[in-house]
Amino acid sequence: MTVSRSLLIAGFAACSSLVAAAEPALLIRCGRLIDGRAEQAAAGVDVQVVGGRITAIGKGLSAPPGARTIDLSNATCLPGFIDLHAHILINPGDVLADSLRKSSARKALEGLRNARVRLQNGFTTLRDPGDEDLYYSTIEIRDAIARGDFEGPRLFVAPHMISSTGGHGDFNDLAADLAIQIPNVVVDGPDAMRKAVREEIKHGADWIKLAATGGVMSAADDPRAQAFTDEEFRAAVDEAHRHGRKVTVHAIGAGGLKAALRAGVDCIEHGVLIDDEAIAMMKQRNVPLVPTIYVLDYIIEQGEKTGIPADRIAKARSLQAERDRAIRAAFAAGITIAFGSDTIFPHETANREFARMVRLGLSPMGAIKSATANAAGVLGIEKDTGTLEVGKRADVVAVPRDPLGDVTALESVSFVMKDGRVVRPAAEETR
Ligand SMILES: [Zn+2]
Numbered sequence: 001m002t003v004s005r006s007l008l009i010a011g012f013a014a015c016s017s018l019v020a021a022a023e024p025a026l027l028i029r030c031g032r033l034i035d036g037r038a039e040q041a042a043a044g045v046d047v048q049v050v051g052g053r054i055t056a057i058g059k060g061l062s063a064p065p066g067a068r069t070i071d072l073s074n075a076t077c078l079p080g081f082i083d084l085h086a087h088i089l090i091n092p093g094d095v096l097a098d099s100l101r102k103s104s105a106r107k108a109l110e111g112l113r114n115a116r117v118r119l120q121n122g123f124t125t126l127r128d129p130g131d132e133d134l135y136y137s138t139i140e141i142r143d144a145i146a147r148g149d150f151e152g153p154r155l156f157v158a159p160h161m162i163s164s165t166g167g168h169g170d171f172n173d174l175a176a177d178l179a180i181q182i183p184n185v186v187v188d189g190p191d192a193m194r195k196a197v198r199e200e201i202k203h204g205a206d207w208i209k210l211a212a213t214g215g216v217m218s219a220a221d222d223p224r225a226q227a228f229t230d231e232e233f234r235a236a237v238d239e240a241h242r243h244g245r246k247v248t249v250h251a252i253g254a255g256g257l258k259a260a261l262r263a264g265v266d267c268i269e270h271g272v273l274i275d276d277e278a279i280a281m282m283k284q285r286n287v288p289l290v291p292t293i294y295v296l297d298y299i300i301e302q303g304e305k306t307g308i309p310a311d312r313i314a315k316a317r318s319l320q321a322e323r324d325r326a327i328r329a330a331f332a333a334g335i336t337i338a339f340g341s342d343t344i345f346p347h348e349t350a351n352r353e354f355a356r357m358v359r360l361g362l363s364p365m366g367a368i369k370s371a372t373a374n375a376a377g378v379l380g381i382e383k384d385t386g387t388l389e390v391g392k393r394a395d396v397v398a399v400p401r402d403p404l405g406d407v408t409a410l411e412s413v414s415f416v417m418k419d420g421r422v423v424r425p426a427a428e429e430t431r
Pocket of ligand 1: 129
């Protein structure tokens with residue numbers, strides 16, 4: 001046998017990969033450009049891409065030798081979007097039984113599909129803040145995309161949401177005499193918390209996620225109640241930080257939110273009932289808020305026809321008016337806002353979060369920055385992506401209209417490039 005094994009493997013990899021090869025050089029002609037830093041859009045700007053990185057930005061650039069020109073002269077170019085609260089394993093219309101009925105392997109396949117839907121809609125980077133899976137399929141999806149086995153968004157993963165007994169991650173409406181292992185992590189006490197954090201890190205967690213309060217989509221728990229003791233929060237943060245991981249928390253009520261902040265968590269999800277004291281603490285400590293506005297509205301507006309149980313819809317209704325006031329106050333106070341969708345709804349509609357942010361007082365540019373520069377800062381990848389600047393990865397999105405005039409333009413992404421590879425070619429009206 002003279003054919004080397006490595007040659008065979010290389011040949012197999014070359015024809016089996018679903019990822020198109022990057023073009024060596026490209027010139028993108030943008031009608032308008034929002035770079036994620038400046039407060040205004042710039043008209044008629046070109047972006048030069050070589051080897052997957054941005055090598056020049058300016059007016060009237062000439063194409064490098066051999067480069068293809070992409071004409072987006074009728075469109076607005078933006079940095080690739082980042083969603084910090086993407087549940088890629090959840091499918092719209094899933095009920096409790098689906099999470100128990102599907103194997104981890106099936107969840108991995110569905111999660112990969114959902115992640116790719118997000119990429120097609122402009123999200124070049126996602127953070128999954130915990131999904132229901134006995135194993136670690138979101139980690140496998142992250143790694144398969146990073147290896148180049150599949151096209152997909154860059155992923156940062158908290159494998160599970162760590163919850164207390166009877167908390168947001170527990171399955172509280174199962175019969176008391178049904179002894180099954182639920183596909184979530186439920187712990188009580190600081191030692192059990194430390195072990196859970198270590199298990200998550202052992203299996204590849206980038207982030208640790210805790211349920212700091214009860215939730216909306218869970219049965220028989222109180223969204224206003226603090227779910228863990230101060231000691232349990234401190235144990236989680238100490239363990240995660242010692243291993244160089246950040247902690248984010250699901251928080252509806254202000255009490256649990258502030259207990260988590262005092263313990264030193266790095267990020268807050270939802271913040272539905274955030275109060276002035278919590279806002280001041282977040283401002284002082286520079287802790288970002290991921291407000292996930294659309295999901296609560298979706299439960300109220302579409303919950304009945306999509307089969308969401310009535311008690312969950314009632315919970316959402318009981319919070320909406322207070323939520324509107326609380327999130328408006330958080331926006332007005334100028335704390336760091338980062339984009340999160342909380343996709344329990346069709347993944348292609350996650351872009352609706354932008355307009356919901358604007359409805360509660362964020363400017364369209366503020367909403368765009370929340371999903372670009374700000375979210376990159378939360379993930380610690382701001383040197384690499386999140387803005388369109390020379391030296392950064394060529395993660396570029398285009399929409400056919402001006403999103404600063406009409407924020408819903410961000411729901412019609414018509415071109416997507418990730419790492420200099422075109423993953424969604426420009427639609428006719430964009431060119
Ligand atoms: Zn969530």
